Amino acid sequence: MEESALTRRQLETLRSYVRVSLGELKFREAAAGTTKAVTVGSYFRTLQQAKSHLRQSLVTLLIGLWLGLIKAEDVRRVLELAGAGDRELSDDERERFVSLLRALIQRVVM
Numbered sequence: 001m002e003e004s005a006l007t008r009r010q011l012e013t014l015r016s017y018v019r020v021s022l023g024e025l026k027f028r029e030a031a032a033g034t035t036k037a038v039t040v041g042s043y044f045r046t047l048q049q050a051k052s053h054l055r056q057s058l059v060t061l062l063i064g065l066w067l068g069l070i071k072a073e074d075v076r077r078v079l080e081l082a083g084a085g086d087r088e089l090s091d092d093e094r095e096r097f098v099s100l101l102r103a104l105i106q107r108v109v110m
Contacts, residue, residue: 010046
C-alpha cells in the first residue's frame with residue numbers, strides 16, 4: 001500500500017464499491033460506511049479518482065512492457081503470486097511477492 005498510487009480512502013472506497021457492484025450495498029450505504037462518513041457525491045468522486053489511478057497504473061505498466069523495461073514473464077510471475085486477490089497470502093507468499101515486486105521495480109527504476 002505504501003508504494004501505491006492509491007490512498008487508503010481510495011482503497012477503502014474500491015473495496016466497498018465491489019460490494020456495491022455485487023448488490024450487497026447501495027451507494028448511500030457505502031458512503032456512510034467509510035471510515036469517515038461522506039456524502040454520496042464525495043464517495044463517487046473518491047471512487048472516480050481511485051479508478052483513474054488504477055487506469056494510469058495499468059497504462060504505465062503497458063508502456064513499460066512496450067519499451068522493454070519490464071518483461072512480461074516478470075509481470076506474469078507477480079500476478080500469479082498475487083493470485084485471484086480474494087485470498088490472503090501466507091507469510092512466505094507475501095515475502096516472495098514483496099521480493100519479486102521490489103526486484104521488478106528496481107529493474108525498471110535503475
